[in-house]
Amino acid sequence: DTGVSQDPRHKITKRGQNVTFRCDPISEHNRLYWYRQTLGQGPEFLTYFQNEAQLEKSRLLSDRFSAERPKGSFSTLEIQRTEQGDSAMYLCASSFRGDTQYFGPGTRLTVL
Amino acid sequence: QQPVQSPQAVILREGEDAVINCSSSKALYSVHWYRQKHGEAPVFLMILLKGGEQKGHDKISASFNEKKQQSSLYLTASQLSYSGTYFCGTEIRYGNKLVFGAGTILRVKS
Numbered sequence: 001d002t003g004v005s006q007d008p009r010h011k012i013t014k015r016g017q018n019v020t021f022r023c024d025p026i027s028e029h030n031r032l033y034w035y036r037q038t039l040g041q042g043p044e045f046l047t048y049f050q051n052e053a054q055l056e057k058s059r060l061l062s063d064r065f066s067a068e069r070p071k072g073s074f075s076t077l078e079i080q081r082t083e084q085g086d087s088a089m090y091l092c093a094s095s096f097r098g099d100t101q102y103f104g105p106g107t108r109l110t111v112l
Numbered sequence: 113q114q115p116v117q118s119p120q121a122v123i124l125r126e127g128e129d130a131v132i133n134c135s136s137s138k139a140l141y142s143v144h145w146y147r148q149k150h151g152e153a154p155v156f157l158m159i160l161l162k163g164g165e166q167k168g169h170d171k172i173s174a175s176f177n178e179k180k181q182q183s184s185l186y187l188t189a190s191q192l193s194y195s196g197t198y199f200c201g202t203e204i205r206y207g208n209k210l211v212f213g214a215g216t217i218l219r220v221k222s
Contacts, residue, residue: 004153022211033209042114042199042212043154056209098207101144103153 002026004104012110013082020078021076021107025094032075033101034067035091043091043103049075082111113137115139117213124190124220132185132216134200143176143183143208144201154199158185172184190220 005024020050025032030051046065047057051072053070064082069075079086089108091103117134119144122130134143140159160176160183173186197217201210202205 031207034177038212042201043210045209045211048209074155095207100156100159100202101210102156105153 004094004102006090006104006107008107009033010068010108011104012084012112014112015084016081018078018080019082019092019109020076021092021109022074022076023066023092023094025092026096026102029094029096029102030072030098031074031095031101032069033093033095034075034077037089037091038087046077046090050053079109082109084111085110113198113209115213117198117216120214121217122192122219124218125221126192126220126222127189128220130187130190130218132187132198132200134185134202134213134220136181136202136208138181138204139177139200140178140181140202141205141208142204143174144204145172145174145183145185146199146201147196148199148215149196155171157198185217190218192222194218196218204219 007022033048033085034046041099045058047067049051049069052069064080067077088092089106091106120134126194146159146161153201158174176183197215199212199215201212
């Protein structure tokens with residue numbers, strides 16, 4: 001069991017650029033979740049997949065955010081036209097069906 | 113709606129006990145507790161399910177009052193390694209997203 005992995009761990013970008021993050025879940029887990037965490041706050045739900053199907057997307061998520069899980073394994077989260085307010089830690093978690101969610105180390109995004 | 117955690121922060125000496133509370137305004141299916149150290153991922157501690165089932169590990173216990181939609185995490189004989197931020201994540205039905213509280217910062221001093 002290698003755990004949830006995320007890449008990159010850190011990303012610095014200029015405002016207006018697009019960024020893409022990758023998450024590799026625990027191998028037998030069919031559910032994958034994306035959360036965003038800002039300093040001093042708990043993780044905030046963004047979206048989740050069961051296999052390749054995106055089952056829910058937060059209403060707080062603007063159209064600049066998109067996520068995919070094309071083969072039901074790894075997932076990508078893309079942010080287009082980044083803004084300074086997008087600076088945060090982006091966390092991925094996976095679970096087997098709806099059981100315990102295990103988190104990855106996160107990708108810290110800084111938008112200059 | 114975000115669950116409310118209390119206290120916001122607590123400082124303990126090694127060996128002391130602490131209780132962290134989590135309260136929701138919604139009917140819950142489960143409450144999940146995580147600990148996060150600075151710059152690291154949240155680490156799962158315990159899950160409490162509606163109906164009283166409790167799953168977890170380590171020397172940490174918790175309770176879930178379904179009538180009040182409140183959960184409490186009990187840390188006994190605290191160790192330095194217990195330091196971190198504790199989050200409760202609430203779930204309104206099985207397999208749904210977790211809605212996290214703002215966290216409780218715990219610092220254990222020697």
